[in-house]
Amino acid sequence: MIDREQQVRRARGVLSEAGWLFDDFVNAEMRKVLVSRPDEREAREEAWRRARVATEMKAGLESLIEAYEADLQLQERRDQQKERRHVK
Numbered sequence: 001m002i003d004r005e006q007q008v009r010r011a012r013g014v015l016s017e018a019g020w021l022f023d024d025f026v027n028a029e030m031r032k033v034l035v036s037r038p039d040e041r042e043a044r045e046e047a048w049r050r051a052r053v054a055t056e057m058k059a060g061l062e063s064l065i066e067a068y069e070a071d072l073q074l075q076e077r078r079d080q081q082k083e084r085r086h087v088k
């Protein structure tokens with residue numbers, strides 16, 4: 001099993017190398033939704049689902065990184081508070 005720090009490194013790598021790909025894919029799928037004919041309901045719904053999944057995947061990676069960074073800041077503050085208490 002990989003640790004949290006390694007997950008965050010991988011998430012950062014994916015977003016820095018291929019973050020644009022998520023956006024381009026979502027744009028292409030939404031374009032399909034917008035230009036579809038009324039009788040293409042199933043194709044439109046499938047394009048919508050794919051766009052939503054890609055958006056959620058990217059958001060999940062960003063959330064993983066944000067939560068990790070917030071936890072690091074919280075731990076730093078706790079460590080600083082402990083140091084101040086021990087100095088007194």
